[in-house]
Amino acid sequence: MPRPPEGVSVGEFATALRKLEAAVGEQWVFKSDEDVALYRDAYSPERDEPTERLASAAVAPISVEQVQQVVRIANEHKIPLYPISTGKNLGYGGSAPILSGSVVVDLKRMNRILSVDAGRCQAVVEPGVSYFDLYRHIEERNLEVWIDTPDPGWGSVVGNALDHGVGYTYGQYRDHFGSHCGMEVVLPNGELMRTGMAALANDASWADYKYGFGPYVAGLFGQANFGIVTKMGFWLLPRPEAYRRGTVSVPKRRDIVKLVEHVNYLENLGLIGMPGFRSPLGFAQAREPELRALVAKPGGPSDEELDRFAESKGLQSWSVELQFYGPEKTIAGSWDYVQKRIGASIPGARFEEGAVYRFPLTAQQQAEVQRVHRLVDIGIPNMSIFAIAGGRTPQNPDSADGGQFYFAPMIPRTGEAILEANRVLGQAYRDAGLPYNQYFSAPACWHYRAFIMITSLPVSRLDPEINRRSRAAFQAIAKVAAEHGWGEYRSPPFGVDLVAGAYSFNDHALRRFCETLKDAVDPNGIIAAGRGGIWPRHLRGSRA
Amino acid sequence: MKTIFGLMTSVGLAVCASPSLAQAQDRSTQLDQGKQVYEYWCLPCHGTGLGLPGFAELPGTQQLRIKYRDTAISPLLAERTDLVPEFVKVIVRQGVSFMPQFRKTEISDAELEALAAYLARNNAAR
Numbered sequence: 001m002p003r004p005p006e007g008v009s010v011g012e013f014a015t016a017l018r019k020l021e022a023a024v025g026e027q028w029v030f031k032s033d034e035d036v037a038l039y040r041d042a043y044s045p046e047r048d049e050p051t052e053r054l055a056s057a058a059v060a061p062i063s064v065e066q067v068q069q070v071v072r073i074a075n076e077h078k079i080p081l082y083p084i085s086t087g088k089n090l091g092y093g094g095s096a097p098i099l100s101g102s103v104v105v106d107l108k109r110m111n112r113i114l115s116v117d118a119g120r121c122q123a124v125v126e127p128g129v130s131y132f133d134l135y136r137h138i139e140e141r142n143l144e145v146w147i148d149t150p151d152p153g154w155g156s157v158v159g160n161a162l163d164h165g166v167g168y169t170y171g172q173y174r175d176h177f178g179s180h181c182g183m184e185v186v187l188p189n190g191e192l193m194r195t196g197m198a199a200l201a202n203d204a205s206w207a208d209y210k211y212g213f214g215p216y217v218a219g220l221f222g223q224a225n226f227g228i229v230t231k232m233g234f235w236l237l238p239r240p241e242a243y244r245r246g247t248v249s250v251p252k253r254r255d256i257v258k259l260v261e262h263v264n265y266l267e268n269l270g271l272i273g274m275p276g277f278r279s280p281l282g283f284a285q286a287r288e289p290e291l292r293a294l295v296a297k298p299g300g301p302s303d304e305e306l307d308r309f310a311e312s313k314g315l316q317s318w319s320v321e322l323q324f325y326g327p328e329k330t331i332a333g334s335w336d337y338v339q340k341r342i343g344a345s346i347p348g349a350r351f352e353e354g355a356v357y358r359f360p361l362t363a364q365q366q367a368e369v370q371r372v373h374r375l376v377d378i379g380i381p382n383m384s385i386f387a388i389a390g391g392r393t394p395q396n397p398d399s400a401d402g403g404q405f406y407f408a409p410m411i412p413r414t415g416e417a418i419l420e421a422n423r424v425l426g427q428a429y430r431d432a433g434l435p436y437n438q439y440f441s442a443p444a445c446w447h448y449r450a451f452i453m454i455t456s457l458p459v460s461r462l463d464p465e466i467n468r469r470s471r472a473a474f475q476a477i478a479k480v481a482a483e484h485g486w487g488e489y490r491s492p493p494f495g496v497d498l499v500a501g502a503y504s505f506n507d508h509a510l511r512r513f514c515e516t517l518k519d520a521v522d523p524n525g526i527i528a529a530g531r532g533g534i535w536p537r538h539l540r541g542s543r544a
Numbered sequence: 545m546k547t548i549f550g551l552m553t554s555v556g557l558a559v560c561a562s563p564s565l566a567q568a569q570d571r572s573t574q575l576d577q578g579k580q581v582y583e584y585w586c587l588p589c590h591g592t593g594l595g596l597p598g599f600a601e602l603p604g605t606q607q608l609r610i611k612y613r614d615t616a617i618s619p620l621l622a623e624r625t626d627l628v629p630e631f632v633k634v635i636v637r638q639g640v641s642f643m644p645q646f647r648k649t650e651i652s653d654a655e656l657e658a659l660a661a662y663l664a665r666n667n668a669a670r
Contacts, residue, residue, distance in 0.1 A: 028649075035648065038637065042644030060649045090644060108649035128649075132588070153588065370594040383588040384596040386603035389642040392610040402642030461641075 002031045002056045005080050005101030007538075013056070016077035020059045020103075023069040028109070030058040039087070039104045041094035043403035045459045045467040046494055053096045053493050055082070058104040064184065064192065064230045070105060071228065072190040074526045081105050082528050083228045085127035085159030088152060091405045091456070091492065092163060098493045098530035099539070105228060107156075114231065118143040121236045122181065122207035127158040127229065131381040142360075145236040146379035148173040153381025158232045162222050164447075164489060168376045169237060169273045169325065171448030177222045179235045181207040185227035188522035198233070207233030223490075224514070225528035226521055242328040243378055245354030246335045249280060249316035250346050253303040256318045257415030262342050263320055264413055267448060271334045273323035273377070275445050277418075280316045281306065282440020288313070295439060306439065316350060318442070323377055328358065390458060401463070404456040407474050409486040411443065411451045418443060421453045421486070428480040429455075432473035452489060478502065493530070500533020515540070571661075578662025581655045582622060585646065590621040607641065625667055629660035636660075 004013035021029045030036055039055040046052040061067045074081050082102040087095030097104060111128030116138060125134060131149040134157055138145060148167035150160055159165075160176050167174035182198035195218040197205040210216065220226045250259050256277075266272045285291050291309055294301045301309075310317050322338060324331035339351045355372045357365060369375055375382045390402030409425075411417045418441075426438025436455065443451030457470035474495055478488060482502035491499040503510055514534045518525070525536020589604035599606060601619070609619035618624055633656055639645035651659065664670060 030648065034637075038645055038647040040645070042639050043642075058647075086650075087647060088644075094644065095647065106647065106649050108647070367593060370597055373597055383603060384594075384599065386589060386642055387595045387599045387606060389603070391603075391607050391641045394610065397610045397613065400641055 002033070002036055003101070005056050005099075005103070008078060008101075012077050013079070016073055016079050017057060019073045019077075020070060023073065024059055024061045024066050028060040028062070030060070030106075039095045039097075039106075041090075041096035041493070043090045043094055043405060043459050044096065045405055045457070045471050045492065047459070047461060047464070047467060049464060049467070051494070052100075053093075053098055054100050055097055055104045056101045058106050060106040060109050062109040064110075064186065067105070067107075067110075067186045067228055067230055068190045068192065071186055071188065071526070074103070075189065075524050078524050079103055079526060080529050081228075081526050082531075083107060083127075085156030085162070086130055086154065088130075088155045089159060089163055090152070090403070092490050093493045096493070098496060098528070102529065107228075107230075110230065113137050116141075116143060116145070116236075117207075118145045118236075120208065121145055121238055122233060123157075123236055124182075124206055124231060124233045125157050126231055127156055129157050130154050131157060131160075135379075135381050144239040146239050147236060147381070148176070148179065149376050149379060149381040150176070151376060151385035152383055154383065157234060158229060161232060161234070162229060164222055166446030167274075168374070168446075169323070169379060170270070171267060171274075173235065173237050174274055175447055176234075177219075180218070180232050181210045181235055182233040183218055183221060183229050184231035185221055185229050187227045188524070188527050192230075193227070196233075198231075207235065220517070223532040225531040225534055226517065227527065237325075237379065239359055240325040240327075241358065242326065242331060243355075243357045243359070244324040244328075244331045244335055245321060245356075245373060245377075246324070246338065247319055247321050247352040247354060248338065248342055249319035249350045249352070250342075251310060251316050251348035252307050253281075253310075253317045254415075254419075255346050255349075256418055258346050259318060259320060259342070260413065260415040260418070262338075262345065263322070266322070266334075266338065271324070271337075273325055274448070275323075276321035277442035277445070278319045278321070279440035279442055280319055281310050282437055282442075284313065284315055285440070300439070316348075321354070321373075328356075388456075401460050403459040403461070405459060405470070405474075405492040406454055406456055406490065407477055408452050408454040408488050408490055409478075409481040410447070410489050411453055411486050413445075413449060413451050417451065418453075420484075421451075424480060424484055425453060425455075425477065428477045429473070432476050433469070434473050447489065453486075474498075496530055496533045574658045575662050575665055577655065578658035578660070578665075581651060581659040582662055585651060586621060586659075589643070592620065604643070621663055623666070624663065626669075627664045627667055628670060629657070629664045632656075632660040632663050 004010055017029060017031060036055055036057060039058050044052055059070055061070055080099055080102040082097030083105040084095050085107050107127035109128055110126040112126045113129055113134060114124040116123045131153045134147055148169045150165050150167050161180050165176050173179050182196040184194045187193055196210050196212040197203050199212050221229050263275045294305060294309060324334050342349050389404060392399050411421050422439055422441050426436050429436030444454050446452060457474060458466055460466040471494060475498060478498050487502045488499045500511060518534050519537055525538055529536055529539055589602055591602055593602055595602050595606060605619045617626060636646050636656055
């Protein structure tokens with residue numbers, strides 16, 4: 001018999017579990033220590049500490065009707081639930097709840113692809129469908145559409161969107177919540193609701209039009225706890241005729257300001273997919289002791305000193321990889337336009353032709369893609385990103401440890417903001433005793449109207465001190481970021497209150513509004529306590 | 545083709561009366577199922593092929609190549625000759641390094657038995 005959630009008696013919990021077993025089948029209620037341990041967050045930075053977030057049990061419904069029954073039983077017995085889709089949100093909580101003692105509602109078995117309409121470029125799926133599943137479904141039928149996939153392909157299409165996850169192609173698709181259209185939700189009272197056009201009694205346009213009529217409430221179900229999402233529609237890309245990549249590099253440190261302006265212009269016009277900013281100068285640190293000395297000197301290097309060094313070595317300060325999707329001649333023209341536009345604006349800009357593909361790829365081409373760039377750039381899910389998730393390296397071949405979580409603040413989409421974030425976050429990391437690629441860190445551009453200055457912090461299965469250090473650094477750096485107006489777009493479970501607390505305009509009016517809604521729609525506080533920093537009334541005193 | 549298939553099926557049904565052949569068929573079915581589980585869940589990290597740009601191999605293969613760098617053990621799980629089912633089951637259910645554990649909604653106990661049998665199939669010492 002598992003330990004019951006706080007405030008629930010052993011007898012009450014046992015009764016609830018029996019009812020759950022009757023609802024979903026005995027084999028789909030997990031309550032032995034061994035089975036419940038499978039729901040631990042594999043990348044928890046609180047592993048084996050008293051604060052590690054642990055489930056009390058798990059239940060795995062296979063249908064929306066079963067989800068409704070689970071929610072009704074939980075309401076009756078005041079059992080906290082924590083829904084997961086595929087449970088692969090590693091770095092942001094994995095398959096574990098935020099509130100220890102919650103019963104995880106594991107939706108992995110709800111894995112139906114309900115429709116893919118290539119003509120209308122849309123799909124409707126259940127939460128257990130992974131990016132791999134949807135990709136294979138499309139490939140097997142030779143449908144001329146693409147998905148936009150995040151790095152690990154085993155994640156849930158629904159779950160990733162609900163955590164505001166991201167991908168790599170055009171902005172309107174790589175914002176995965178933004179590219180959803182219509183959802184079905186089991187509300188905290190067990191009632192079933194649909195949003196957008198799916199709310200029509202006889203919907204004909206589930207994934208065609210987001211807003212339906214009246215308020216757009218779908219946003220309440222992302223990074224929040226107002227219901228359990230059981231279906232979502234998504235917009236898909238039409239398979240483009242061709243893909244082209246080109247890299248632009250600029251010589252001086254402050255050239256990043258103009259470079260970002262140009263790239264923003266290109267992206268806002270819809271000419272490019274996700275840009276990839278880098279610092280070739282930063283990559284040179286490993287082989288250039290003179291540069292390392294410059295960076296380490298008290299007060300750091302000036303822009304002019306870095307420029308002089310770069311010039312002496314023939315290096316460029318910044319680069320950006322640009323991705324073009326569309327008719328072959330059109331994207332060749334776009335690349336030509338980029339060279340003329342930026343070449344006329346930034347002295348010393350260089351342009352490097354990248355790979356060009358026509359679709360569909362041959363098997364040989366697909367096998368070779370990653371010699372030059374990532375498969376995710378062309379909508380092919382894979383698992384290669386785990387190469388940088390820790391583990392053994394040639395330098396540290398005996399490490400049996402690995403995993404990480406993320407600090408991911410949003411900053412303005414300007415070159416000035418990059419330079420400022422490097423300065424401020426570099427100091428904050430130094431104060432926290434952790435390394436940071438100061439002067440040369442470039443943003444991620446997943447959410448296309450802002451930059452994400454994401455960094456990973458290590459976690460350990462074996463050494464709690466590593467975890468304590470990473471948590472302390474996150475807490476310190478997030479505070480510094482908030483002081484500069486930079487809030488995080490996602491958070492590991494231990495950080496949700498800190499992150500949500502930074503969105504504090506007018507005495508936390510946003511949080512108070514969400515809590516008012518929470519009290520109204522989930523008075524027993526059974527759904528995903530703490531998610532998005534929103535707690536039910538009876539748990540607000542425990543907010544970190 | 546239909547006739548040949550029908551004949552083969554008849555023969556198959558007839559010889560199922562033999563316990564050893566029935567067991568062999570069960571084993572074959574289990575290995576087929578194990579291969580499917582392997583290909584769905586394990587291959588994307590533990591197969592052949594390129595990793596991220598700059599990485600010659602997929603992450604799981606890369607990790608095992610480093611781990612077994614001074615041995616004759618293959619970095620490819622499907623080619624291992626030293627695996628025993630119990631070890632496979634522990635790794636799948638507990639995870640290791642950056643590989644998380646797998647829940648029973650992902651790989652059921654029966655599927656794990658099949659996977660373990662498949663990955664241990666080349667171990668002559670068993």
